Amino acid sequence: MSESSISGMPAAAAKRGGVFYLYKHLWEQSHGRRAHLMGAVVLLLTAQCVLLSVPYFAGRAINVLQASGASGIGQAGVWLALVVVATALSWVFHGPGRLLERNVALEIRRRISGGLLQRLLSLPLSWHETNHSGVTAHRLQQSSSALSSFTQSQFIYLSSAVRLVGPIVALWLLQPYVGLSAIVGFVLICVSVIGFDRAMIRLAHRENDAERRYSAALLDALGNITSVFALRQARAITDLIQRRLEAIFAPMRRSIVLNEAKWCTVDICSKVLSCSLVALFAWLAVRHTDASVGQKTLMLGSLYMVWEYASQAAGVISTFASNFQNFARQHADYGSADTIREAPVKAGDTLDPEVLRPSSPDSEYYMVRDLVFSHPGARTERPTLNGVSLSLQQGRRYALIGGSGSGKSTLLRVLAGLYEADRVAIDRRNGPALVAPSAAAQMFRANVTLVPQDAEVLEGTLAENLALCATHAGAPADAQYSEAMNTACVSDFIPADANGLNTAVVERGANWSGGQRARIALARGVLAAADSNLVLFDEPTAALDSRTEARVYDNIFAALPNSCIVSSIHRLHLLDRFDEVIVMHEGRVVAQGPAALLAATSPDFRQLLAMYRQEDRAAQSQDDSAAA
Numbered sequence: 297m298s299e300s301s302i303s304g305m306p307a308a309a310a311k312r313g314g315v316f317y318l319y320k321h322l323w324e325q326s327h328g329r330r331a332h333l334m335g336a337v338v339l340l341l342t343a344q345c346v347l348l349s350v351p352y353f354a355g356r357a358i359n360v361l362q363a364s365g366a367s368g369i370g371q372a373g374v375w376l377a378l379v380v381v382a383t384a385l386s387w388v389f390h391g392p393g394r395l396l397e398r399n400v401a402l403e404i405r406r407r408i409s410g411g412l413l414q415r416l417l418s419l420p421l422s423w424h425e426t427n428h429s430g431v432t433a434h435r436l437q438q439s440s441s442a443l444s445s446f447t448q449s450q451f452i453y454l455s456s457a458v459r460l461v462g463p464i465v466a467l468w469l470l471q472p473y474v475g476l477s478a479i480v481g482f483v484l485i486c487v488s489v490i491g492f493d494r495a496m497i498r499l500a501h502r503e504n505d506a507e508r509r510y511s512a513a514l515l516d517a518l519g520n521i522t523s524v525f526a527l528r529q530a531r532a533i534t535d536l537i538q539r540r541l542e543a544i545f546a547p548m549r550r551s552i553v554l555n556e557a558k559w560c561t562v563d564i565c566s567k568v569l570s571c572s573l574v575a576l577f578a579w580l581a582v583r584h585t586d587a588s589v590g591q592k593t594l595m596l597g598s599l600y601m602v603w604e605y606a607s608q609a610a611g612v613i614s615t616f617a618s619n620f621q622n623f624a625r626q627h628a629d630y631g632s633a634d635t636i637r638e639a640p641v642k643a644g645d646t647l648d649p650e651v652l653r654p655s656s657p658d659s660e661y662y663m664v665r666d667l668v669f670s671h672p673g674a675r676t677e678r679p680t681l682n683g684v685s686l687s688l689q690q691g692r693r694y695a696l697i698g699g700s701g702s703g704k705s706t707l708l709r710v711l712a713g714l715y716e717a718d719r720v721a722i723d724r725r726n727g728p729a730l731v732a733p734s735a736a737a738q739m740f741r742a743n744v745t746l747v748p749q750d751a752e753v754l755e756g757t758l759a760e761n762l763a764l765c766a767t768h769a770g771a772p773a774d775a776q777y778s779e780a781m782n783t784a785c786v787s788d789f790i791p792a793d794a795n796g797l798n799t800a801v802v803e804r805g806a807n808w809s810g811g812q813r814a815r816i817a818l819a820r821g822v823l824a825a826a827d828s829n830l831v832l833f834d835e836p837t838a839a840l841d842s843r844t845e846a847r848v849y850d851n852i853f854a855a856l857p858n859s860c861i862v863s864s865i866h867r868l869h870l871l872d873r874f875d876e877v878i879v880m881h882e883g884r885v886v887a888q889g890p891a892a893l894l895a896a897t898s899p900d901f902r903q904l905l906a907m908y909r910q911e912d913r914a915a916q917s918q919d920d921s922a923a924a
């Protein structure tokens with residue numbers, strides 16, 4: 297896997313930035329819920345505006361007491377009651393606003409997560425092969441929760457905005473010079489906060505990258521735990537994971553230092569500012585004192601209002617600094633899935649109904665000519681498939697054979713439309729000839745089912761595993777499960793009934809033997825292949841004993857009588873069950889025809905046959921000596 301596949305910030309994302317990036321995506325993702333979002337904004341803003349009146353009411357109470365003494369207690373009580381009323385009233389708006397806001401946040405998380413997953417599942421197989429699954433999962437989770445938490449933080453941002461603007465306006469009304477000084481002071485503090493946070497955003501991106509590498513190593517270790525134990529990899533794996541953890545700490549340590557420096561600056565500056573504003577107000581209030589006018593009275597309530605509004609504004613600066621830090625983090629986290637958003641989706645981009653229309657199930661014929669394909673991460677210049685030609689006829693069974701690395705699996709994946717060929721020409725009986733690789737890949741995806749080499753099963757019940765597939769017409773019916781279990785010989789070890797279908801499958805099917813797992817995967821494959829006119833099997837029975845293997849093939853051929861079946865096989869004793877053999881050598885089809893014909897005409901076929909017989913004899917004599 298390349299470094300770039302881990303790196304969290306594609307070039308385009310790195311260029312984007314600023315506050316509008318998250319708001320733009322929030323707006324896009326909230327379609328259908330925008331009325332709720334705007335409703336939440338209005339309610340939360342109203343709540344904050346109502347709260348702004350609290351220092352005013354409290355200040356008026358103090359002023360009344362100062363001016364009228366005990367006789368003003370009743371009037372002061374009214375002002376204080378208004379403090380309580382304003383607080384209660386703010387909750388009338390704040391509570392429903394928060395409920396709306398958090399529900400929109402949940403919906404946004406669902407959408408982003410669903411959208412990214414859908415996009416991931418439409419990216420080509422080659423993309424997945426070059427991007428670590430753990431890293432990709434981390435990106436998806438981080439991005440969806442980042443925008444969701446950004447959404448539900450709106451009340452904090454809104455209250456900060458109101459609590460910043462409101463006190464400045466209040467200070468301005470109390471004394472314009474004080475308001476002006478507050479604006480200058482806050483701007484200076486904000487500029488320094490932004491400077492610190494810019495540096496911290498860069499560190500957050502590096503931290504995310506390192507975090508993903510760490511998660512990937514952890515996932516690899518836990519996902520291959522048998523090898524870790526069997527090959528005594530524990531120490532090496534621990535060292536690797538520790539190194540990756542250390543790599544997270546490097547940017548984190550710098551971030552911690554910057555963070556403390558930022559808070560120190562913000563704290564000291566905001567305290568200096570609020571003290572200065574109070575001092576300025578007091579000075580402006582008494583500066584005209586002279587003998588003729590007499591000592592001006594400095595109203596304590598007004599002083600309290602200035603102090604309170606100045607402290608609120610100073611507090612907002614701290615909140616702003618903290619918000620901006622969260623905001624920076626959310627920005628970095630949300631952008632981490634840009635790698636997924638920006639990956640080119642080749643599959644399905646030029647849907648042509650004529651090409652996609654599934655062929656008639658019983659008379660299709662494919663002539664594949666001059667197929668060339670190179671893996672994106674190929675180690676050699678030579679294409680993996682180098683001018684492959686073959687013909688496939690409905691209802692016939694083809695055995696695909698060849699030495700290890702000759703290109704069998706790759707050919708099957710191209711024929712299943714999972715890889716797009718670099719060049720290919722296809723003639724078919726039930727549709728137009730195709731020469732565009734993307735059209736060929738789409739046509740194959742619409743008509744073909746590949747049962748892959750790896751028996752990938754998921755944690756759940758057997759029924760859930762069988763349900764995780766679809767024919768081109770849709771999900772298979774439950775009634776088909778037991779038939780598929782019989783076909784794949786799963787019923788040899790699990791009864792093909794409701795109890796059997798409830799049997800647990802643990803992570804990676806570790807509670808089954810390799811051969812049993814392969815048969816579960818095969819049963820699912822048979823269900824998915826029910827309406828495909830071309831069904832491909834990639835060594836599906838390699839983990840089975842030869843008698844079960846033969847029974848499985850007989851069952852599959854009986855279950856899919858009209859399909860064209862191509863199966864790569866290693867054990868050549870199965871050849872007499874197939875109508876034809878396709879022989880591969882170094883990325884080419886070097887022979888195709890009935891086994892008897894190839895035995896007479898193809899040196900490559902004879903060589904493979906001789907090799908197989910030799911291996912078989914060696915295995916036989918090993919078994920004999922073990923028995924003796």
Ligand SMILES: Nc1ncnc2c1ncn2[C@@H]1O[C@H](COP(=O)(O)OP(=O)(O)OP(=O)(O)O)[C@@H](O)[C@H]1O
Nearest residue numbers: 425671673674680699700701702703704705706707
């Ligand atoms: N994802 C990949 N990226 C780069 N090269 C690959 C990839 N997958 C396979 N290859 C290479 O392509 C060639 C053909 O591999 P393929 O798996 O198709 O062979 P095969 O005939 O199925 O082998 P086997 O019988 O061992 O399974 C090999 O040289 C292999 O190293």
